[in-house]
Amino acid sequence: MMAGYLLARAGVQVAVLEKHSDFNRDFRGDTIHPSTLELMYELGLLDEFLKLPHQELRELRAVVNGQVVPAADFTKLPTRCKFIAFMPQWDFLNFLSSHAKRFPTFELYMEAEVVNLLMEDSRVVGVRAKTASGELEVRADLVIGADGRHSIVHSRAGLEQREFGVPIDVLWMRISKKQDDPKQTLGFFQHGRLVVLLDRDDYWQCGFVIPKGQFEQIKERGLAQFQNELVSFVSFLRDRVAELDDWSKIKLLTVQVNRLRNWYCEGLLCIGDSAHAMSPAGGVGINLAIQDAVATANLLAEKLQRGPVHVDDLRKVQARREWPTRLIQAMQIFIHRRVVTGRTSNDKKASLPFVARLLKWFPILRQLPARFIGMGPRPEHIHSPTAV
Numbered sequence: 001m002m003a004g005y006l007l008a009r010a011g012v013q014v015a016v017l018e019k020h021s022d023f024n025r026d027f028r029g030d031t032i033h034p035s036t037l038e039l040m041y042e043l044g045l046l047d048e049f050l051k052l053p054h055q056e057l058r059e060l061r062a063v064v065n066g067q068v069v070p071a072a073d074f075t076k077l078p079t080r081c082k083f084i085a086f087m088p089q090w091d092f093l094n095f096l097s098s099h100a101k102r103f104p105t106f107e108l109y110m111e112a113e114v115v116n117l118l119m120e121d122s123r124v125v126g127v128r129a130k131t132a133s134g135e136l137e138v139r140a141d142l143v144i145g146a147d148g149r150h151s152i153v154h155s156r157a158g159l160e161q162r163e164f165g166v167p168i169d170v171l172w173m174r175i176s177k178k179q180d181d182p183k184q185t186l187g188f189f190q191h192g193r194l195v196v197l198l199d200r201d202d203y204w205q206c207g208f209v210i211p212k213g214q215f216e217q218i219k220e221r222g223l224a225q226f227q228n229e230l231v232s233f234v235s236f237l238r239d240r241v242a243e244l245d246d247w248s249k250i251k252l253l254t255v256q257v258n259r260l261r262n263w264y265c266e267g268l269l270c271i272g273d274s275a276h277a278m279s280p281a282g283g284v285g286i287n288l289a290i291q292d293a294v295a296t297a298n299l300l301a302e303k304l305q306r307g308p309v310h311v312d313d314l315r316k317v318q319a320r321r322e323w324p325t326r327l328i329q330a331m332q333i334f335i336h337r338r339v340v341t342g343r344t345s346n347d348k349k350a351s352l353p354f355v356a357r358l359l360k361w362f363p364i365l366r367q368l369p370a371r372f373i374g375m376g377p378r379p380e381h382i383h384s385p386t387a388v
Ligand SMILES: Cc1cc2nc3c(=O)[nH]c(=O)nc-3n(C[C@H](O)[C@H](O)[C@H](O)COP(=O)(O)OP(=O)(O)OC[C@H]3O[C@@H](n4cnc5c(N)ncnc54)[C@H](O)[C@@H]3O)c2cc1C
Pocket: 017, 018, 019, 020, 027, 028, 029, 030, 031, 112, 113, 114, 115, 146, 147, 148, 149, 150, 151, 152, 170, 172, 207, 253, 254, 255, 271, 272, 273, 274, 277, 278, 279, 280, 282, 283, 284, 285, 286, 287, 289
């Protein structure tokens, strides 16, 4: 949507295809980072954007083995907004699409599921989609695969993908919220395990990180045991954990971390999770996908105004975005191995891991995770032209 917005703003004819009839998916996280808010400012959209319901988080805190640890301090970032805005992603996407629709060059097709690529002489020249009213063919100078971690676009193009093993899955569920609940926290860590709570205004979106493949065993132990475990992490949920009275209310999300060797071929560029699936660790995947979109528009918009782009131009997008992606994925893999898979659980008496103690003792250190999470390596700025 961000790539579509920016290219349409530059006067490039754009069609965005979304397979669902709305953007109401709850599995993508809710974080709008300071660097994304900076982009909204650069686009002149920030004031209106901040009128949408959201929570502002200036400091991330974790509860580690029962102790509160301030983990990241965003208040010193060199950005206009020194906070993470928590907003359901559907609000963000609806906002962006409503603005994009003001450009005469922008079209959005909802319920249009891309099922194949159109090929001519080994070049991608468009897509074929299934819609409620039959088949749709869209021909294009460039197809941008932004279809997430189960991308049909990159698989139909046969782009080679490298998988990095992920030892975790996430159980994803809603629990009601009460007025006197504590404020949002990054997560509740206990001896190498983790529960994350996202504040969605009238309910908590809860992510329970489990070792990969263990959902069946958890089910066999029964719902009561699962509820007790959840309460052992987040005690204030005790009075409502019984809401989880059926396994259908608990969704299993399989976590992937992978990356395409080449993010492009003739006529096609993949960005976001389609090029590099991100885990929820650090909550940075949305921001990274947006940064890819901005780099794409910066590097390609002017050329696309004139027609098809060369594969060398697509290579430049990957060259610009690959090392930030590699760095963040390396950080995610580190977090999976060291923080949330039980490796630190041997010493049950250890009240706080060393890194957590450092963050507690030296407030200045909290600026490092804030920069990494809030801005990411190599933050992009809007340089693509505007035609309106
Ligand atoms: C459990 C979990 C929690 C997460 N939490 C966070 C978080 O808090 N913060 C964060 O920054 N990141 C988080 N992430 C990572 C984040 O969700 C992704 O990195 C980010 O959504 C990638 O954005 P994207 O636009 O590339 O793909 P997506 O957000 O997956 O969007 C892809 C879009 O393409 C559509 N689509 C798919 N296939 C087709 C098709 N064939 N035809 C047409 N449309 C199609 C989909 O419906 C979807 O709208 C989380 C990930 C997981 C698994």
